[in-house]
Structures are given as C-alpha cells and as structure tokens.
Amino acid sequence: MHLSTANSFFSVGQVYLNLREYPKALEHHLKALQIYRDINGERHPETPESFYHVAEVYRRLGDFLKAIKYNLKARDLYKFLSQVLASDDFEGKLAQVNRSLKECQKGIECNIKTYDT
Numbered sequence: 001m002h003l004s005t006a007n008s009f010f011s012v013g014q015v016y017l018n019l020r021e022y023p024k025a026l027e028h029h030l031k032a033l034q035i036y037r038d039i040n041g042e043r044h045p046e047t048p049e050s051f052y053h054v055a056e057v058y059r060r061l062g063d064f065l066k067a068i069k070y071n072l073k074a075r076d077l078y079k080f081l082s083q084v085l086a087s088d089d090f091e092g093k094l095a096q097v098n099r100s101l102k103e104c105q106k107g108i109e110c111n112i113k114t115y116d117t
Contacts, residue, residue, distance in 0.1 A: 013053065022057055026054070043080065047077060048073070054070045055069075
C-alpha cells in the first residue's frame with residue numbers, strides 16, 4: 001500500500017461523510033487510518049488526523065464511546081507531536097478534538113436522560 005491509497009480512502013470517506021452515508025464513511029476512514037499507521041506509524045501528523053475523522057464518523061453514528069476512544073487517541077498523539085516538534089501548530093487540532101469530546105459527552109447525557117424517562 002502507498003500513502004496515495006490512504007489519501008484516496010480518506011477523500012472518499014470525507015465524501016461519504018458529507019453525503020451522510022456514515023457506514024461507508026467509516027469503512028473508508030478506517031482503511032485510511034490503517035494504512036497511515038502501517039506506513040507512517042502513530043507519530044506522524046496524518047495519523048492523529050485520521051483518528052479524529054474516524055471519531056467524527058462514530059460521533060455522527062451515535063456511537064459516542066467509540067468516538068471518545070478515537071478522539072482520546074488523536075488528542076494524545078497531537079499532544080505528543082506538539083511537544084516533540086516544539087510547535088504550536090497542533091493547538092487548533094487539539095481544540096477541535098476537545099470540542100468533539102464535549103459533543104460526545106452531551107450525546108451520552110442525552111441518551112441517559114432518554115433511558116431514565
């Protein structure tokens with residue numbers, strides 16, 4: 001596999017995400033993530049970005065626990081990269097992940113309220 005293949009899976013995943021075809025989006029984003037991890041490892045900027053997009057699909061599917069899992073992995077990798085590369089370039093990415101985590105928490109709270117009534 002090549003990075004161009006991962007980039008293609010990522011792009012197709014984004015198209016499906018925009019079309020609200022979440023199962024297909026998830027399939028393509030998971031394939032892209034696997035290739036990025038295999039080729040680049042986890043400590044490359046494309047990898048946490050891919051984790052974030054998988055989390056976003058899970059969030060839109062309503063699977064908040066999986067979304068949180070992937071968001072936390074993205075957040076940890078962005079924090080690591082910002083320290084190792086001594087760069088503030090990842091602050092916006094961290095803020096994006098933290099917003100998504102808050103939305104997942106709200107989704108879980110709404111689900112709990114639904115079951116309590």
